[in-house]
Amino acid sequence: MKSSKLKPAVFLWDESFLWGLMAYKALKANGLPFELIRAEDVKKGCLKNYAMLFVPGGWASNKLKTLGDKGAVEIKKFVSNGGNYLGFCGGAGLATLDGIGLLNIKRKPTKERVPSFSGRIHLNINEHPIWNGLVESSNETNPPFTKVGRGGINSSPVFHAWWPSQFLINDKKIKNLAVYGNALPDSFSSDLNVGDVEGSSGWKEFEKIYGINLDPKRLLNEPAVVEGKFGRGRVILSLIHFDTSDDVNGARVLKNLWEYLAESSVKVSKCQSVKDSDTLILGHSDTVLSELESAVTDLISLGIRNFLWFWRNPMLLQWRRGVRGLEYCTLYVMIKELSGFSGQLSAVDKEELQSIKKLLIPFTEKAKHLLILERHTMQNGHITYERCNNPAIQKIRIELFGDSKSHGGLFKSLIDEVDAILFSSLPASISHEAFLAPSP
Numbered sequence: 001m002k003s004s005k006l007k008p009a010v011f012l013w014d015e016s017f018l019w020g021l022m023a024y025k026a027l028k029a030n031g032l033p034f035e036l037i038r039a040e041d042v043k044k045g046c047l048k049n050y051a052m053l054f055v056p057g058g059w060a061s062n063k064l065k066t067l068g069d070k071g072a073v074e075i076k077k078f079v080s081n082g083g084n085y086l087g088f089c090g091g092a093g094l095a096t097l098d099g100i101g102l103l104n105i106k107r108k109p110t111k112e113r114v115p116s117f118s119g120r121i122h123l124n125i126n127e128h129p130i131w132n133g134l135v136e137s138s139n140e141t142n143p144p145f146t147k148v149g150r151g152g153i154n155s156s157p158v159f160h161a162w163w164p165s166q167f168l169i170n171d172k173k174i175k176n177l178a179v180y181g182n183a184l185p186d187s188f189s190s191d192l193n194v195g196d197v198e199g200s201s202g203w204k205e206f207e208k209i210y211g212i213n214l215d216p217k218r219l220l221n222e223p224a225v226v227e228g229k230f231g232r233g234r235v236i237l238s239l240i241h242f243d244t245s246d247d248v249n250g251a252r253v254l255k256n257l258w259e260y261l262a263e264s265s266v267k268v269s270k271c272q273s274v275k276d277s278d279t280l281i282l283g284h285s286d287t288v289l290s291e292l293e294s295a296v297t298d299l300i301s302l303g304i305r306n307f308l309w310f311w312r313n314p315m316l317l318q319w320r321r322g323v324r325g326l327e328y329c330t331l332y333v334m335i336k337e338l339s340g341f342s343g344q345l346s347a348v349d350k351e352e353l354q355s356i357k358k359l360l361i362p363f364t365e366k367a368k369h370l371l372i373l374e375r376h377t378m379q380n381g382h383i384t385y386e387r388c389n390n391p392a393i394q395k396i397r398i399e400l401f402g403d404s405k406s407h408g409g410l411f412k413s414l415i416d417e418v419d420a421i422l423f424s425s426l427p428a429s430i431s432h433e434a435f436l437a438p439s440p
Helices: 018-029 039-043 060-080 090-094 194-198 204-210 248-261 287-305 326-339 347-378 391-401 409-425
Strands: 007-012 034-037 050-055 084-088 105-107 117-125 158-162 167-169 175-183 223-230 233-238 309-313 316-319
Touching: 007 018, 007 248, 018 248, 018 326, 039 060, 050 060, 050 090, 050 248, 060 084, 060 090, 060 223, 060 233, 084 090, 084 248, 090 233, 117 223, 158 248, 167 223, 233 248, 287 309, 287 316, 287 326, 287 347, 316 326, 326 347, 326 409, 347 391, 347 409, 391 409
Parallel strands: 007 034, 007 050, 050 084, 084 233
Antiparallel strands: 105 167, 117 158, 117 175, 175 223, 223 233, 309 316
16 A cells, blocks of 8 residues: 555646647546646656656657656656556557556557557456446447446447557566457548448458558457556556546546556546536637637638548547648647636736747648648549658648658647647646535
């Protein structure tokens, strides 16, 4: 048992962006206590004050770069001394051998995995405390299963995966808490609806055209949630996003994870999900923020008008293969969120908004031009987010996003500045007492 003087959990914000905001809202909505920190705090040795470190999604390589050698050493020391680690998606990737190496796990090369799966998928789960208390479902695409008590269940609950990596595990000491089952018909592989493809010609021809693995059945029985030890600490890595909005079972698992790893029991009357009304905080009291909000709204609207994307849920777009979508979605959601803090921004933050405006307005104008060029090119042949024979498209892409899939170019400069203001605006400490549901 850890010292009662330890705070339950700390949340590493850096290089999470959209995924960090999504996790923040889910944890807050479900009354889970945590404090926000940045990589610089980790380097200064702050982890010793907490029972658990939580790292949300995002590019694992960028997280590792921000932590540097000193931050990575501090995390390893923390877990080795008995602290616990929880990572979702990119946060899970950070803990593999490709990152700081908490567990003896590698990530599969892109050519060997299904690199673009997203949406709802069954999990075949093994008995473990994190699965306690899941609710029954009678949805036709989510068959009923036995309600979990203190034991396991004999069926496959449904959760959400958002473009996950895949694990390569050759260590018998690592436990599979869940493996992938079947994808639901409303999920996607790249920009292809799973139900539509499986109800018609199948995946073989599409895989030949796209040049990547697409069939979700390739995920069957692949590890989705794992647990291992590093020194005296527990490590749970999940490729599933239990922090997805409006996911009742995800909310239940989050509470169980906090109880199991952070030794923080949150007693609520029922599972709560993140509601749409909680997802985006809208406000227009600041003129500059209104201009920023208008610019990102116009950009998203252009993509919708041109059949380049649509909303999957209040925080995530589904985009066509050939354009970037996550970056535009991230910018939109974070600017929308920031607009809700317009009355609370410091004088320094308001000055920083002017700097953001100087970056964002040119970015959105060039992005809209790029999207129209990409849409036209799609009509004449197959392109991807990185490959296109049109020199004009390639020039703008490199300027806006750099030459890799992870965030770069003007977008990275822009989103870093937005992220810095948003981080300073969010409450840095969330106590569960403020969010406890009333007793029945």
